[in-house]
Every structure is written in C-alpha cells, then in structure tokens.
Amino acid sequence: MSTVVQPCARCGTRWAVQGPPMHWCPRCRGVLLSPGPIDAPPERRNYRWVARRPGRLDRSARTSEGGRRAAGTPRYSEIPRWGLRDRPVPDHESDGHRARPLSALTRWTHAALLATAVLFAVSALAEAGRYLILLRNRTRLIEPPLLWFSDALVNTAALFALIMALVAAFATLGWLIEARRVTFAAAGGSDPRSPRMLALGCLIPVINLIWPGVFLTEVVSGHADPRARTAVRIWWAAWVFGGMVTVAALYWRTADSLQAKADGVLFTAFTDVAAAGVAVLTLWVVRTIEGRDLRGRNRLARRWVVAVDPATPLIEPVHPGPTATVSTAADADGADSPDGADRAPQEVVAK
Structure with a gap:
C-alpha cells in the first residue's frame, strides 16, 4: 500500500498515489492537492483543514449566481437556548422509583385543562343557541328536530365538560403535590402538608375556594x-368569582x-x-410556575450585560488661542517720521 496520498480539496477524500500524481478527484471531480506522506505531522503537511459555516455555498455555486453579495453578519432572532445552563438540573434519580399520588394523571394536566376550556366554550355556545x-x-x-338537536347538544356538552373538569381537577391536584414537593426539596426540607x-x-x-390559593401561595412565596405571585393572585380571585357564579347559576x-x-x-x-376562563387561568398559573408562558414556551432568563459609556474627558483640554498683534512705541514714532511709511510693521506675539 502506498504511503503517499493526495487529499481532495472539495470532499476531503485521500487517494493513494500508485503512479503519476492525479489532478482531479475521481469521486467529486474536485482539485487534488500535491502528494504528501500519509503520516506527516500537521506542521509539515501541504494543506490545512478549514471549518466552514454549515450551508455555505461553494465557489462554483457563488460564481453561478452572478456575483451575489455575501450575507451580513450572522445573528440570532432570539437568545440561543443551547450552551451552559444558568442553574443545574435537579437530580431526581434518587427518588425516581417512588410512586407519586395521581402520577398517571399529572402528565396530562396541560391537556386536561385545555380540553376543559374548549368543552366549556362549546357548552356556552350551546346555551346561547x-x-x-x-x-x-x-x-x-320551533320544529321538533331543532329542539331535539338543541337539547342533545346542551346536555352532551355540559356532561362532557363536567367530566373533563373533574379529570382536570385530579390532574391539577397531582401537579400541585409534585410542585410543592420539588419546591420544598429545593429549600432543603419537605412539604409540611400531607397529600391527603x-x-x-x-x-x-x-372550602376549596380558599385552600387552593393558600397552597399555591406557599409554592410561589420563595419564587x-x-x-x-401575580398570576396566583389573579387566579385566586377568578376562582372565587367562578365559584360564586356557579352557586348563583344553580340557585337560578x-x-x-x-x-x-x-x-x-x-x-x-x-x-x-x-x-372556561378559569381553566385557561389555571393553565397559565401552572405554566408560569414551571417557568413557561401560556403557550408552553420556556421563558428566557434575564441576562444583564455590562454597558460601557463613551469616554468623555472630565477637564476640557487647553486649546491654543489666536495670535495677537501689538504695535510698539518705536513703530508709532517711525510712523510719524518721513521715512517711517516705508518701514515694514513689526509683530510681537503676546504671551
């Protein structure tokens, strides 16, 4: 096997030299570099590898586009999420084997709340119809088929909305238990309130008009x-208002x-x-405590950048003044003499 190779400048393939040196790569028809030892150290090679940005056009593509201008400085539309994290990810391997209450429903909290909001909105449209x-x-x-369809839609939408609200309540309860456990564990303690x-x-x-707000306030107290905290207060007020409206509707x-x-x-x-509004607010509170927005996107941590003001001198620099011309007494006497008119004036710089 030959110990002399020719690297391709386009695809990077190294071809063994068996006879006379080649000029073109058999694979991509790129230019082959001059032959060199296969085990040559980097400082003695006749080529060097250059890293290029992904998606960069080669020379042939650039020339075919008619000398189009190169793009500007690459920049991101938002802060990149890759790189070093601001804080370490908590390790849950130590207690991952323990079964959590309502863990089967907890993972469906977001979907259950969203489905509850949609079903209550459909029920509201049915009641309006x-x-x-x-x-x-x-x-x-009114025609009997229309009455039958209206009654079926109202009853079905109300039934499914109530069932989904009950599922969302249990799922949110499981999420609350897990959120409190994580919060108190991060503070070095345990949840003083039992799951029961x-x-x-x-x-x-x-009593569920008061205690859920208390439980959530304890979660966000050290947030x-x-x-x-603002989201919990808004949700608490909406939760109490929704309970009062429900009681009034039943009494009506x-x-x-x-x-x-x-x-x-x-x-x-x-x-x-x-x-439906309370369900949406509940989803908002859940995602806010998790560090996300209402649409489920991760919130970016606020990063402070040191700003340097332009250097301005505290003392105004000294600028040279204009040159002053002073006439001496001798010049005045010479001007009075007959031949003083032909004498050139003398200038004295004032210091």
Missing part, C-alpha cells in the same frame, strides 16, 4: 419571578316563571364562559 331558539319561539313555533390534606382542601366544596334553576328560566339559560352560558 338555546336562548336564541327561545327568543324565536315567542312569535313562531391537599386533596381535602382542593376537592371539598366551599424568584414576581410574575408567579329553582325559579318557576318562564322569564326567569329563560334568563337562567343566558346566565348558564355566562357561567360556562367563566368556567
């Missing part, structure tokens, strides 16, 4: 991002008059809209 049918029924009779206490405070009616169904029942349909649609 029923109210429009009631308005039309004041002057005209968290479940009772979040699932029992009436570095103030947006998490006990009315006997036709007008009150018709108004109850419209108020039920408003209740469904409020429930």
